[in-house]
Amino acid sequence: xxxxxxxxxxxxxxxxxxxxxxxxxxxxxxxxxxxxxxxxxxxxxxxxxxxxxxxxxxxxxxxxxxxxxxxxxxxxxxxxxxxxxxxxxxxxxxxxxxxxxxxxxxxxxxxxxxxxxxxxxxxxxxxxxxxxxxxxxxxxxxxxxxxxxxxxxxxxxxxxxxxxxxxxxxxxxxxxxxxxxxxxxxxxxxxxxxxxxxxxxxxxxxxxxxxxxxxxxxxxxxxxxxxxxxxxxxxxxxxxxxxxxxxxxxxxxxxxxxxxxxxxxxxxxxxxxxxxxxxxxxxxxxxxxxxxxxxxxxxxxxxxxxxxxxxxxxxxxxxxxxxxxxxxxxxxxxxxxxxxxxxxxxxxx
Amino acid sequence: xxxxxxxxxxxxxxxxxxxxxxxxxxxxxxxxxxxxxxxxxxxxxxxxxxxxxxxxxxxxxxxxxxxxxxxxxxxxxxxxxxxxxxxxxxxxxxxxxxxxxxxxxxxxxxxxxxxxxxxxxxxxxxxxxxxxxxxxxxxxxxxxxxxxxxxxxxxxxxxxxxxxxxxxxxxxxxxxxxxxxxxxxxxxxxxxxxxxxxxxxxxxxxxxxxxxxxxxxxxxxxxxxxxxxxxxxxxxxxxxxxxxxxxxxxxxxxxxxxxxxxxxxxxxxxxxxxxxxxxxxxxxxxxxxxxxxxxxxxxxxxxxxxxxxxxxxxxxxxxxxxxxxxxxxxxxxxxxxxxxxxxxxxxxx
Numbered sequence: 001x002x003x004x005x006x007x008x009x010x011x012x013x014x015x016x017x018x019x020x021x022x023x024x025x026x027x028x029x030x031x032x033x034x035x036x037x038x039x040x041x042x043x044x045x046x047x048x049x050x051x052x053x054x055x056x057x058x059x060x061x062x063x064x065x066x067x068x069x070x071x072x073x074x075x076x077x078x079x080x081x082x083x084x085x086x087x088x089x090x091x092x093x094x095x096x097x098x099x100x101x102x103x104x105x106x107x108x109x110x111x112x113x114x115x116x117x118x119x120x121x122x123x124x125x126x127x128x129x130x131x132x133x134x135x136x137x138x139x140x141x142x143x144x145x146x147x148x149x150x151x152x153x154x155x156x157x158x159x160x161x162x163x164x165x166x167x168x169x170x171x172x173x174x175x176x177x178x179x180x181x182x183x184x185x186x187x188x189x190x191x192x193x194x195x196x197x198x199x200x201x202x203x204x205x206x207x208x209x210x211x212x213x214x215x216x217x218x219x220x221x222x223x224x225x226x227x228x229x230x231x232x233x234x235x236x237x238x239x240x241x242x243x244x245x246x247x248x249x250x251x252x253x254x255x256x257x258x259x260x261x262x263x264x265x266x267x268x269x270x271x272x273x274x275x276x277x278x279x280x281x282x283x284x285x286x287x288x289x290x291x292x293x294x295x296x297x298x299x300x301x302x303x304x305x306x307x308x309x310x311x312x313x314x315x316x317x318x319x320x321x322x323x324x325x326x327x328x329x330x331x332x333x334x335x336x337x338x339x340x341x342x343x344x345x346x347x348x349x
Numbered sequence: 350x351x352x353x354x355x356x357x358x359x360x361x362x363x364x365x366x367x368x369x370x371x372x373x374x375x376x377x378x379x380x381x382x383x384x385x386x387x388x389x390x391x392x393x394x395x396x397x398x399x400x401x402x403x404x405x406x407x408x409x410x411x412x413x414x415x416x417x418x419x420x421x422x423x424x425x426x427x428x429x430x431x432x433x434x435x436x437x438x439x440x441x442x443x444x445x446x447x448x449x450x451x452x453x454x455x456x457x458x459x460x461x462x463x464x465x466x467x468x469x470x471x472x473x474x475x476x477x478x479x480x481x482x483x484x485x486x487x488x489x490x491x492x493x494x495x496x497x498x499x500x501x502x503x504x505x506x507x508x509x510x511x512x513x514x515x516x517x518x519x520x521x522x523x524x525x526x527x528x529x530x531x532x533x534x535x536x537x538x539x540x541x542x543x544x545x546x547x548x549x550x551x552x553x554x555x556x557x558x559x560x561x562x563x564x565x566x567x568x569x570x571x572x573x574x575x576x577x578x579x580x581x582x583x584x585x586x587x588x589x590x591x592x593x594x595x596x597x598x599x600x601x602x603x604x605x606x607x608x609x610x611x612x613x614x615x616x617x618x619x620x621x622x623x624x625x626x627x628x629x630x631x632x633x634x635x636x637x638x639x640x641x642x643x644x645x646x647x648x649x650x651x652x653x654x655x656x657x658x659x660x661x662x663x664x665x666x667x668x669x670x671x672x673x674x675x676x677x678x679x680x681x682x683x684x685x686x687x688x689x690x691x692x693x694x695x696x697x698x
Contacts, residue, residue, distance in 0.1 A: 023461065
């Protein structure tokens with residue numbers, strides 16, 4: 001059996017980011033068209049005029065989604081949306097998507113049609129072409145692999161490792177809602193399990209549910225920034241929670257940062273739901289994940305310019321190398337920001 | 350539960366190709382960079398100078414591979430190889446690969462390293478950069494999604510739907526070996542299950558085992574054809590068996606074809622193994638799959654030219670629309686070619 005080895009290190013010892021680092025640390029790009037490989041939201045390829053951006057994601061039943069409360073149509077929509085978000089985070093435009101499906105015979109053709117309806121709907125809304133893929137059976141469960149291809153003008157591409165000291169740290173929209181939506185859905189599922197006659201009580205929670213079930217990539221922000229000629233100095237999308245993404249920016253740029261707790265945008269419905277669950281709203285924003293908002297830095301000279309765009313909050317600034325990443329709390333305490341975001345490999349523990 | 354619907358059509362009623370057709374029949378490409386979408390070996394994207402080719406594949410444990418006899422290193426190598434083959438089948442050159450992994454905690458870090466070693470080895474041999482990916486946990490088993498990106502000069506791209514009447518049908522290498530390798534491995538596995546003290550008897554079967562475990566994309570043939578300035582009129586790689594691929598060419602081009610049984614190249618070791626298993630060698634070539642050789646058509650005027658390239662066999666010719674796809678047997682019987690190739694969705698029945 002190939003799995004028996006003298007040494008056995010558990011995957012959970014490394015975690016998702018650790019494993020990726022470990023496996024890819026010795027990779028050297030050789031093709032001259034390979035501009036940027038592992039380590040950003042998308043691979044960057046130079047095929048002549050514009051740069052080509054490619055990103056791929058695997059969505060696994062029981063890890064990334066739970067079909068007992070996720071309608072297949074929403075799942076298809078979300079799978080495409082969150083991949084477009086990776087292209088947006090490079091300041092690019094998504095153009096094509098390839099869909100790989102692995103399905104067990106538990107699923108009917110009609111169920112897969114629902115999933116595809118959602119995929120096609122997201123493609124339509126975002127002007128993306130469904131341009132290929134692969135469909136195969138699985139022994140159990142549903143696996144979705146999405147590859148999205150986009151492009152960006154050579155001078156417009158934005159990486160995640162190019163922030164400069166004193167740059168302002170900005171986020172779009174509001175954070176933590178998607179995670180509260182998830183907690184709500186999981187609570188209702190647990191209650192339904194205890195008492196199947198119970199009707200789900202999701203009223204008044206439309207906003208956080210839509211944040212979880214139907215996230216939208218912030219293509220509008222990219223367009224707005226382009227119109228006012230502000231190019232972020234670095235950018236990443238918030239899939240794993242603000243804390244984790246802030247650390248990616250810091251690590252990538254070799255800088256520290258200072259984030260102000262009371263500047264982090266959190267919707268009132270998220271605050272209320274967090275209170276319901278006895279969680280601090282800021283924790284939700286920092287560690288929740290799946291908001292698919294953009295986190296980016298700009299030069300201080302652009303501060304006045306971005307104020308015309310609704311939905312951008314300045315939440316802090318980058319500091320000198322070695323200064324660390326800190327959250328400044330409402331009562332002026334400094335708390336170190338640590339990665340506690342979505343760690344798909346550890347999540348099952 | 351989203352899975353409960355009034356109508357339920359089983360996936361097996363449609364099969365893999367039927368399901369893909371069903372799900373993608375209404376897709377219209379809208380982006381001007383989308384040159385070719387669903388329905389060829391790779392999606393074709395126009396981003397300025399060269400055309401960009403992108404192909405994606407899902408490999409599922411228990412469906413596409415069995416780890417009881419597939420070393421993880423070979424699996425990684427093969428996963429990349431077969432995807433490069435899709436780019437080669439468009440007459441292109443593979444440049445980058447993105448790897449999505451979904452692994453259960455049954456696997457150790459060392460096991461995933463083995464897999465990655467194979468992936469990196471294939472990248473090295475074929476000058477392809479490992480440029481990104483996604484790693485995540487699975488509830489059970491191993492899922493690999495590979496996306497390969499390549500390019501081709503605008504005037505060199507070869508589709509699978511552009512054969513012309515009277516074109517010659519060619520294949521590279523020899524066929525059926527990969528399938529005989531698979532049967533051999535499965536027989537040894539079954540015998541080992543009955544008697545665990547048994548030593549596997551794989552001696553003398555190196556060739557068919559390597560065909561199954563370590564297929565190579567025919568980048569050499571593409572290069573050779575380019576050197577002698579022969580551009581195939583249509584091309585596809587043989588992943589599902591010659592029969593299935595011949596039908597793709599016929600359907601794509603709206604033509605019939607005549608394939609001569611005694612022209613189909615089959616290695617002597619494949620013939621011997623087939624005899625061992627009481628299977629006709631031609632059936633193995635037609636229905637076995639996973640040879641990753643190229644099937645292509647050329648104009649009759651190129652017949653003399655291609656004879657300088659070793660490893661190309663002319664096996665038949667394309668006929669008029671509506672004439673059907675036929676195999677001419679050794680005793681001059683006409684047998685209609687039907688798709689009995691690898692059908693991943695039906696394979697579990």
